Amino acid sequence: MEIFGSRLHRAIDERGPLCVGIDPHPGLLARWGLADDLQGLDRFTQTVVEALGDRVAVVKPQSAFFERFGSHGVAILESTIRQLRDAGSLVLLDVKRGDIGSTVSAYASAYLDPSSPLYVDAVTASPYLGVGSLAPMFELAAEHGGGVFVLALTSNPEGAAVQRARTADGRTVAQTVIDEISQLNRGVTPLGSFGLVVGATIGDTGHDLAGVGGPLLAPGLGAQGAGAADLRTVFGSSLGSVLPSYSREVLSAGPDVAALRAAADRVLADCRAVLPAR
């Protein structure tokens, strides 16, 4: 079995360092001339799959925009996940789960067990019940070649008050998360399966990302105001592990399939100009 970190490394070599989110905001559905209903949701996601499923390394459906339509919306998410995987992109479900360990086991089964209808390559997870509470996700991911991206320094301005608060030993909360995830990836090459979410909007915070050994997902590009050049400031010497992530910046080019592809190509070129060649 090939581990997630190695599959991601290969996907980036083949398709370039880019993650595109599927975030069917009501405003985007309207902009695409679609109704804010199940049919609109289905058409929107089908179009993104057609445009980008065989093109970008990672596609990141945002679960919330499917869940808001109830069980039928989740059914569309399930079929979107299958189609993306068939088209060859890795699927990172942005679902930010976290709970006590016994409940995290159930979340792990939902997303990281290959027999689940919502099985994906990787998920996002929240560490605010303690990184250790996510152990069932880490274990199931390791067993089946999956990945977990844990929130460390999020792109929203509200995150800093919690994430940059100091713990008893003087490290920030975020640095304790970074250090625990680094341990999970220790000794794994070329890339570990346990990643962090670090927003492209946050500037130079002085956090030490050098030893993470796993992918660094960078949302906040485009609609939230960060540009590819900001990656240098945020990630410094860790730029080689960055997976830039765009949603609205690319999606707003739709519904034309060629325009969506051109938008993805454009942001990928912007990122390539900043990230080290590999």
Ligand SMILES: O=c1ccn([C@@H]2O[C@H](COP(=O)(O)O)[C@@H](O)[C@H]2O)c(=O)[nH]1
């Ligand atoms: O720190 C974080 C973590 C996750 N996100 C998610 O990424 C996308 C961003 O969408 P844009 O349209 O590119 O702004 C969205 O799904 C967020 O929930 C984030 O923005 N920041």
